[in-house]
Amino acid sequence: MPIALNFNDNSLLAALPQDVLARWRPFIKPVDLPLGKILYESGGKMANVYFPTTAIVSLLYVMENGASAEIAVVGHEGIVGVSLFMGGGSTPSRAVVQSAGQGYRLKAEVMMQEFNRAGPVLHLLLRYTQALITQMAQTAACNRHHDLDQQLCRWLLLSLDRLVGNELVMTQELISNMLGVRREGVTKAAGELHKAGLIEYRRGRITVLDRPALEARSCECYEVVKKEYARLLPVELAI
Amino acid sequence: MPIALNFNDNSLLAALPQDVLARWRPFIKPVDLPLGKILYESGGKMANVYFPTTAIVSLLYVMENGASAEIAVVGHEGIVGVSLFMGGGSTPSRAVVQSAGQGYRLKAEVMMQEFNRAGPVLHLLLRYTQALITQMAQTAACNRHHDLDQQLCRWLLLSLDRLVGNELVMTQELISNMLGVRREGVTKAAGELHKAGLIEYRRGRITVLDRPALEARSCECYEVVKKEYARLLPVELAI
DNA sequence: CGGCATCCGTTCGTTGGCGTACATAGCGAC
C-alpha cells in the first residue's frame, strides 16, 4: 500500500477535480479484493462504494432456485454501488469479485455528501450509470438472442478490457455462473475457440491469442457497449 | 384536451412540488400516443421527455439482424427518456408505444433546467431510474432462465398494472416482438393460459380472468420488480 | 514426490424454442 495513493488507476477517480480528491483523501482506502468476495448482497445495505483498479467485479443476479446471471461487469473504468446515490441504497443484485485485484473503498456517507453538492461528481457518476444501464440492456437482449459461443467471446472481451495482459485467471465453472449456463456448455464453447486458435487454457487460466478474431466472432453486443462507454465517458476514461 | 391539466394521471408528475409544476405548465403538453409511435430511436437525439398517463411505452432493443427484445416497460408510474438527464442524451434502444393512450410531453431543455436545480425533481427522477434499472436487470436474468410460459405471465401482469381494467389491446405478434420470441410461441403459451382459464382472447384483445392465478404462474421476476418499485417510489406512486 | 481436491472432457437422452409452411377464422370495408 503506497503512501501516496495513485488515483489514476481508476478512471472515475482520475477524472475528478483535485478539490474533491482532497476532501476524500482521509476517507478513501486501498483494499484487496480477493476472488469471490461479496461487496454487497442482494437487498443489503451499502456501507461503502468501491472503485476497482486491478480487480473486476460482477453484478450478479441470483434467482430463487439458485441459478445466477451476470447483468454487468465493473472494472477500473467504474464504481461499484451506483444504487447508493441513485436512491434506495440497495438493489436486488449481488456484487462479487470475479477477478482478484485491488480497488479503493469509500464510505457511503462521504460519497453521498459529495454527490449532494451537485457538482462534477454528480454528473460524472450519472454518465457512468448511464453506461452501466446500456450494458445491462445489452445483456438482456444478448441473453435472448445470441448463442453461447458468441456470448463467451463477448464476455472474454469485456473482462480482457478490464485487465492488463491477455490472461484471465478464471475457471470454466465460474464463467458458467456468470453467463448463467452449464459448465459443460462453457467447456464446449471454449473447446471450439481453442480449436480455432483464438484462445489457450489450462486449469483456471485462459490466454487470449487472437483478440481481433475473438471480436469478429463475438456478437455485436460487445462493440455496442464499448462504443457507448467511449461516448459517455471522457476520452481519457475510455476503457 | 382539458383546460386544466390533470397531472395526477402520472405518478411522477403527481409527486412533484407545486412550484415545479407551475414553472413547467407553459411547456408541458398532453399528447396522443398511438400504437407503434416511436418516441425516440436508438442513438437518436432526444427533443422531449414523455410522462405516460393511459399509454404504455416499451423500451425496445433492436439488434442488427432485426430481432428485438423489450428491456423495460414504462406507464403512468414513470417517464420516458431518462438518458436525457443521466447524460449523453441518447441510448442504443428504442422507445415505442405498446398500448395506445395519452401522456404529457415536456421539452428536453425545460426538463434539464429543472434537473440542474438539483432539488426534489433530481432525487425523484433518480429513484425512478433506479427502479427502471431493476426492471432491466430482472429482464436480463429472466431472459436467461425462465421459459416462455412464465415470461408471458410476467409480461401480462406488468402491462396490466399500467392499465385500467383487465383488457389488453394487443396482438400475439406484437407480444412476440416484445418478448423477443416467435409469434407461434406466444400462440402456444397463450393457448395454455386459456385452457387453464386464466385468460380469454380474440383477435388483438386479451382479457385477464384470473389475476391471482396469473401471478402464481408467473416467474418470481414480476414480484421482485413490483416490490422494488413500491420500495423506491413514494407510497402514492406505487403502481 | 505422491495424494487428492479440483478442473476439464465427453456421453446420452430430453426439451424448449426456432424456421418454415400452410390452414382457419374474425372483422372491417365496401
Added chain:
DNA sequence: GTCGCTATGTACGCCAACGAACGGATGCCG
C-alpha cells in the same frame, strides 16, 4: 353479405442448451 386483410392455430424437422453421470488430468500441498 362478401371480400380480403390480418390474426390465430397447427404441424414438421431441427438444434442449442439442459440434466445427470462419470472418467481423466492437472497441479497444489504436505
